[in-house]
Amino acid sequence: GESVGLHLPTLSVQEGDNSIINCAYSNSASDYFIWYKQESGKGPQFIIDIRSNMDKRQGQRVTVLLNKTVKHLSLQIAATQPGDSAVYFCAENRVSASKIIFGSGTRLSIRP
Amino acid sequence: GAVVSQHPSWVICKSGTSVKIECRSLDFQATTMFWYRQFPKQSLMLMATSNEGSKATYEQGVEKDKFLINHASLTLSTLTVTSAHPEDSSFYICSARVPGKNIQYFGAGTRLSVL
Numbered sequence: 001g002e003s004v005g006l007h008l009p010t011l012s013v014q015e016g017d018n019s020i021i022n023c024a025y026s027n028s029a030s031d032y033f034i035w036y037k038q039e040s041g042k043g044p045q046f047i048i049d050i051r052s053n054m055d056k057r058q059g060q061r062v063t064v065l066l067n068k069t070v071k072h073l074s075l076q077i078a079a080t081q082p083g084d085s086a087v088y089f090c091a092e093n094r095v096s097a098s099k100i101i102f103g104s105g106t107r108l109s110i111r112p
Numbered sequence: 113g114a115v116v117s118q119h120p121s122w123v124i125c126k127s128g129t130s131v132k133i134e135c136r137s138l139d140f141q142a143t144t145m146f147w148y149r150q151f152p153k154q155s156l157m158l159m160a161t162s163n164e165g166s167k168a169t170y171e172q173g174v175e176k177d178k179f180l181i182n183h184a185s186l187t188l189s190t191l192t193v194t195s196a197h198p199e200d201s202s203f204y205i206c207s208a209r210v211p212g213k214n215i216q217y218f219g220a221g222t223r224l225s226v227l
Contacts, residue, residue, distance in 0.1 A: 032214065041221070041223070042220055043118070043205050043219050043220045043221045044156065044218045046215075046217075089155060093214055098144065098161065100158070100207075100216060101158065102148075104154075104155045105154075105155050
């Protein structure tokens with residue numbers, strides 16, 4: 001079936017280091033992908049998205065890479081800070097179906 | 113500030129009662145809103161798509177008679193959990209899509225606890 005999933009449920013990173021969060025998807029017809037950050041007790045917060053016809057997109061301290069050959073995308077956070085601690089979800093936006101499907105999430109924790 | 117407001121943020125109710133959750137788009141008119149449910153340490157699961165002026169579209173496995181959705185205006189969608197039971201305790205999150213764009217803004221969520 002169709003799914004968007006993550007490789008690792010938890011990730012611990014030293015403060016100041018770069019973080020890489022991975023995500024696999026199975027629906028090759030997806031239009032574009034989105035990364036969300038969710039802090040405890042709050043709703044998801046948009047971080048960055050990437051269209052299926054792109055392979056890289058950069059934002060402020062974040063970069064998303066898309067490898068359509070292996071159906072994999074990643075979120076890279078540069079110089080990780082304590083405020084980056086949260087659960088990160090990749091999500092698939094299927095324009096044809098007009099809905100967002102969320103992956104399972106990765107909890108990012110920062111070591112001082 | 114928030115562009116999607118969700119109310120209440122937290123509600124406790126007795127088993128068998130009904131609870132209504134509101135989702136409002138503050139800065140734009142949303143013809144389409146979405147309702148998600150999230151259990152602890154799990155991902156968001158789409159429950160239904162709320163369409164202004166028409167019936168909601170429910171995802172497979174979601175009971176439409178238990179989770180009543182009303183989208184009576186372009187800025188308000190409501191989710192009513194009818195005859196709530198402890199297993200309905202969860203974090204309910206709504207989102208609103210900006211018309212003509214692939215952008216959705218999420219509410220802060222409503223934590224429902226059914227005793």
